[in-house]
Amino acid sequence: xxxxxxxxxxxxxxxxxxxxxxxxxxxxxxxxxxxxxxxxxxxxxxxxxxxxxxxxxxxxxxxxxxxxxxxxxxxxxxxxxxxxxxxxxxxxxxxxxxxxxxxxxxxxxxxxxxxxxxxxxxxxxxxxxxxxxxxxxxxxxxxxxxxxxxxxxxxxxxxxxxxxxxxxxxxxxxxxxxxxxxxxxxxxxxxxxxxxxxxxxxxxxxxxxxxxxxxxxxxxxxxxxxxxxxxxxxxxxxxxxxxxxxxxxxxxxxxxxxxxxxxxxxxxxxxxxxxxxxxxxxxxxxxxxxxxxxxxxxxxxxxxxxxxxxxxxxxxxxxxxxxxxxxxxxxxxxxxxxxxxxxxxxxxxxxxxxxxxxxxxxxxxxxxxxxxxxxxxxxxxxxxxxxxxxxxxxxxxxxxxxxxxxxxxxxxxxxxxxxxxxxxxxxxxxxxxxxxxxxxxxxxxxxxxxxxxxxxxxxxxxxxxxxxx
Amino acid sequence: xxxxxxxxxxxxxxxxxxxxxxxxxxxxxxxxxxxxxxxxxxxxxxxxxxxxxxxxxxxxxxxxxxxxxxxxxxxxxxxxxxxxxxxxxxxxxxxxxxxxxxxxxxxxxxxxxxxxxxxxxxxxxxxxxxxxxxxxxxxxxxxxxxxxxxxxxxxxxxxxxxxxxxxxxxxxxxxxxxxxxxxxxxxxxxxxxxxxxxxxxxxxxxxxxxxxxxxxxxxxxxxxxxxxxxxxxxxxxxxxxxxxxxxxxxxxxxxxxxxxxxxxxxxxxxxxxxxxxxxxxxxxxxxxxxxxxxxxxxxxxxxxxxxxxxxxxxxxxxxxxxxxxxxxxxxxxxxxxxxxxxxxxxxxxxxxxxxxxxxxxxxxxxxxxxxxxxxxxxxxxxxxxxxxxxxxxxxxxxxxxxxxxxxxxxxxxxxxxxxxxxxxxxxxxxxxxxxxxxxxxxxxxxxxxxxxxxx
Numbered sequence: 033x034x035x036x037x038x039x040x041x042x043x044x045x046x047x048x049x050x051x052x053x054x055x056x057x058x059x060x061x062x063x064x065x066x067x068x069x070x071x072x073x074x075x076x077x078x079x080x081x082x083x084x085x086x087x088x089x090x091x092x093x094x095x096x097x098x099x100x101x102x103x104x105x106x107x108x109x110x111x112x113x114x115x116x117x118x119x120x121x122x123x124x125x126x127x128x129x130x131x132x133x134x135x136x137x138x139x140x141x142x143x144x145x146x147x148x149x150x151x152x153x154x155x156x157x158x159x160x161x162x163x164x165x166x167x168x169x170x171x172x173x174x175x176x177x178x179x180x181x182x183x184x185x186x187x188x189x190x191x192x193x194x195x196x197x198x199x200x201x202x203x204x205x206x207x208x209x210x211x212x213x214x215x216x217x218x219x220x221x222x223x224x225x226x227x228x229x230x231x232x233x234x235x236x237x238x239x240x241x242x243x244x245x246x247x248x249x250x251x252x253x254x255x256x257x258x259x260x261x262x263x264x265x266x267x268x269x270x271x272x273x274x275x276x277x278x279x280x281x282x283x284x285x286x287x288x289x290x291x292x293x294x295x296x297x298x299x300x301x302x303x304x305x306x307x308x309x310x311x312x313x314x315x316x317x318x319x320x321x322x323x324x325x326x327x328x329x330x331x332x333x334x335x336x337x338x339x340x341x342x343x344x345x346x347x348x349x350x351x352x353x354x355x356x357x358x359x360x361x362x363x364x365x366x367x368x369x370x371x372x373x374x375x376x377x378x379x380x381x382x383x384x385x386x387x388x389x390x391x392x393x394x395x396x397x398x399x400x401x402x403x404x405x406x407x408x409x410x411x412x413x414x415x416x417x418x419x420x421x422x423x424x425x426x427x428x429x430x431x432x433x434x435x436x437x438x439x440x441x442x443x444x445x446x447x448x449x450x451x452x453x454x455x456x457x458x459x460x461x462x463x464x465x466x467x468x469x470x471x472x473x474x475x476x477x478x479x480x481x482x483x484x485x486x487x488x489x490x491x492x493x494x495x496x497x498x499x500x501x
Numbered sequence: 502x503x504x505x506x507x508x509x510x511x512x513x514x515x516x517x518x519x520x521x522x523x524x525x526x527x528x529x530x531x532x533x534x535x536x537x538x539x540x541x542x543x544x545x546x547x548x549x550x551x552x553x554x555x556x557x558x559x560x561x562x563x564x565x566x567x568x569x570x571x572x573x574x575x576x577x578x579x580x581x582x583x584x585x586x587x588x589x590x591x592x593x594x595x596x597x598x599x600x601x602x603x604x605x606x607x608x609x610x611x612x613x614x615x616x617x618x619x620x621x622x623x624x625x626x627x628x629x630x631x632x633x634x635x636x637x638x639x640x641x642x643x644x645x646x647x648x649x650x651x652x653x654x655x656x657x658x659x660x661x662x663x664x665x666x667x668x669x670x671x672x673x674x675x676x677x678x679x680x681x682x683x684x685x686x687x688x689x690x691x692x693x694x695x696x697x698x699x700x701x702x703x704x705x706x707x708x709x710x711x712x713x714x715x716x717x718x719x720x721x722x723x724x725x726x727x728x729x730x731x732x733x734x735x736x737x738x739x740x741x742x743x744x745x746x747x748x749x750x751x752x753x754x755x756x757x758x759x760x761x762x763x764x765x766x767x768x769x770x771x772x773x774x775x776x777x778x779x780x781x782x783x784x785x786x787x788x789x790x791x792x793x794x795x796x797x798x799x800x801x802x803x804x805x806x807x808x809x810x811x812x813x814x815x816x817x818x819x820x821x822x823x824x825x826x827x828x829x830x831x832x833x834x835x836x837x838x839x840x841x842x843x844x845x846x847x848x849x850x851x852x853x854x855x856x857x858x859x860x861x862x863x864x865x866x867x868x869x870x871x872x873x874x875x876x877x878x879x880x881x882x883x884x885x886x887x888x889x890x891x892x893x894x895x896x897x898x899x900x901x902x903x904x905x906x907x908x909x910x911x912x913x914x915x916x917x918x919x920x921x922x923x924x925x926x927x928x929x930x931x932x933x934x935x936x937x938x939x940x941x942x943x944x945x946x947x948x949x950x951x952x953x954x955x956x
Contacts (some may be wrong), residue, residue: 266954417884426897499916500812
């Protein structure tokens with residue numbers, strides 16, 4: 033299947049000229065050619081699979097903060113020019129020079145954050161059939177209660193070319209591999225399900241025995257607790273969040289409020305609070321596109337800005353929002369490499385990459401649990417939602433335990449943790465030194481779906497509402 | 502849609518290529534979508550977007566094996582042929598799944614050839630030009646609104662108008678040929694207000710119609726501001742058991758898990774709390790839920806599913822008894838049950854009134870609050886989840902405390918928990934107020950004895 037993008041440089045210039053003809057002061061082009069392949073194991077057989085080929089070019093014209101956007105699935109000149117004209121309609125009609133107010137991209141990244149040792153596109157998919165069968169077998173061997181195993185291996189490679197009205201042109205090859213499993217267990221007529229995933233910006237080399245073993249363990253470890261788990265009495269109590277996957281709460285409840293579009297529009301609870309204390313001393317929050325092989329890694333963002341690490345909260349003080357070119361120009365700062373998009377069909381907007389809290393001085397989860405009289409220890413959240421304006425969030429606990437008098441006493445499930453993002457940030461009273469980045473297949477759904485990851489050290493929040501029985 | 506006949510011919514050609522390449526059976530779906538969108542920010546145009554998508558999806562059945570492939574590179578015949586051949590090579594590499602097959606031709610739609618049969622295509626689509634779009638986008642803007650007493654002011658407003666045309670054309674190697682097309686005119690607006698203490702509250706409203714003549718978004722901005730202003734000054738309530746009235750905007754959240762649990766995949770994987778419920782009364786006698794895909798002109802109407810199987814109006818739950826699962830050809834073969842359609846198309850919950858007093862002609866949230874007397878009115882869910890295997894759920898809620906049928910104050914940071922079977926067993930009423938613009942026609946609901954967690 034063809035995936036190479038190689039447009040004539042003169043065509044790129046013509047498209048930008050056409051885009052700016054309506055009076056816009058910035059134009060950029062985003063060419064993408066993506067091939068996704070899925071293999072599905074169900075009921076013991078790798079009996080279903082598929083490929084999706086998606087190709088096109090998005091053309092964006094900016095007139096100050098305003099956006100004109102159109103795309104073409106055809107890379108023929110006529111179709112591209114037509115899209116450029118549609119995007120150009122945002123302009124006020126007065127032809128003007130390209131604005132220098134939009135920043136140049138800056139130096140290229142020092143390294144490729146996601147080299148592919150084994151390119152998915154040239155790897156025979158037949159090699160993965162025994163790997164999925166092996167995973168099925170590993171899971172079934174580990175626990176006699178396994179009833180159904182559903183496993184999906186998804187791979188994707190995107191070739192991207194970005195060109196803009198400053199004449200900057202960058203290319204990026206973006207691999208992504210995800211292995212996700214869902215297991216149904218039966219015990220005494222009761223069923224429980226477990227879903228586990230691992231995802232990396234990496235080539236086919238990621239599918240190895242180590243990964244299969246890790247997933248098989250994740251799918252079956254702690255299963256007794258899951259069957260024993262019950263819904264505790266609800267109320268207000270302390271919450272200890274385990275290192276790793278519970279960082280999704282940081283992403284949802286606080287991270288979105290750092291995205292500069294919400295702040296530029298006055299919607300975020302952090303709007304107008306730059307330089308203010310938003311958390312206690314010792315708390316550092318980052319958004320990072322430079323973690324090698326990480327699902328949120330970006331050599332370049334989708335506006336051609338090199339991948340970088342951004343510190344939003346420095347020792348408790350709000351220091352930076354997450355910017356795309358529009359918000360960076362609006363605030364008079366340099367873009368932070370957060371202009372991301374789902375595909376050529378979407379205009380880029382500020383999005384997170386890998387969002388995590390830096391390690392603190394307060395030991396491990398066991399140390400934090402020992403300080404809690406009554407509370408909940410959350411190992412993993414399943415999903416959550418936040419209201420950006422109010423900061424109110426709700427997160428569903430996938431697995432966890434009740435804490436009584438400094439000890440874990442019984443497993444809990446099917447509960448929600450509910451609170452307010454900025455207040456929860458202020459109420460963090462202890463941060464462990466055990467930062468862990470989670471490699472699950474996290475996808476952020478703010479208007480568009482983009483791959484992200486999250487992480488957190490063990491954290492103690494003084495008070496949150498736990499929705500129980 | 503430009504070139505639609507050529508694209509449909511290409512879909513038929515793709516089907517032929519698949520058979521020539523060695524597939525025993527195949528199905529091709531052509532999906533096209535055109536959308537124009539104008540977004541506003543604070544009372545001014547902020548973004549204009551034009552979208553045009555076309556893709557072919559190819560289901561291949563070869564040597565007892567099966568795969569689904571899609572591409573949007575469909576103009577070049579040589580490239581398309583290579584795609585088909587490479588797809589077939591991948592299918593042959595898979596393990597056999599002998600139960601995979603096209604649906605019985607007797608079950609497929611024969612009455613959806615023109616595309617307009619569901620009554621959702623407006624010929625006036627295409628008459629809307631750029632200026633009219635901007636007009637729609639700006640007309641409902643409440644920018645500049647503030648409380649007369651100064652208790653709040655509007656600090657942000659984002660609106661979005663769009664018009665679109667969607668078309669799906671399906672052909673298969675057993676002679677199936679069907680077409681569905683629909684137009685949509687939509688407007689949504691989100692506002693953020695700030696009260697005198699500096700706290701922010703957001704409100705959202707939307708409307709849509711398949712026909713331009715039925716489309717009137719002019720009230721949406723005012724309504725969104727009202728929603729935000731009503732949420733000022735929320736309180737957390739004491740945890741306890743309350744009557745719950747679920748506003749029609751949120752009610753489908755309590756019906757969707759039931760529909761998902763009746764789906765073939767959940768049933769076949771034993772991951773459904775309703776896996777043993779067929780033909781059993783597991784819901785209260787007052788609950789009747791139907792699938793009404795053939796209500797011509799109603800949002801969500803559709804004459805065929807993704808396999809091309811003809812839809813039909815049917816009971817999902819009749820007076821508390823589960824009457825159907827949703828099984829495509831493969832899931833039906835796997836479970837040994839009769840196939841239906843892949844999923845519910847246009848679910849409709851029939852009105853219900855539990856009180857001895859006569860059932861009002863109109864049952865909305867006000868009538869249901871009066872029926873309950875005291876309780877919590879849920880206007881939206883914020884996060885949460887449900888366990889498809891057990892039916893347990895836990896949702897964050899936003900809404901209001903009500904007493905004697907009247908709203909007292911907003912509530913926040915509360916969670917509603919329970920299990921769907923006991924929840925629905927406590928059904929007190931189901932409204933007649935479902936919005937015409939929603940695909941799931943579910944009115945407001947009232948339940949007794951619902952657990953809420955707060956302080």
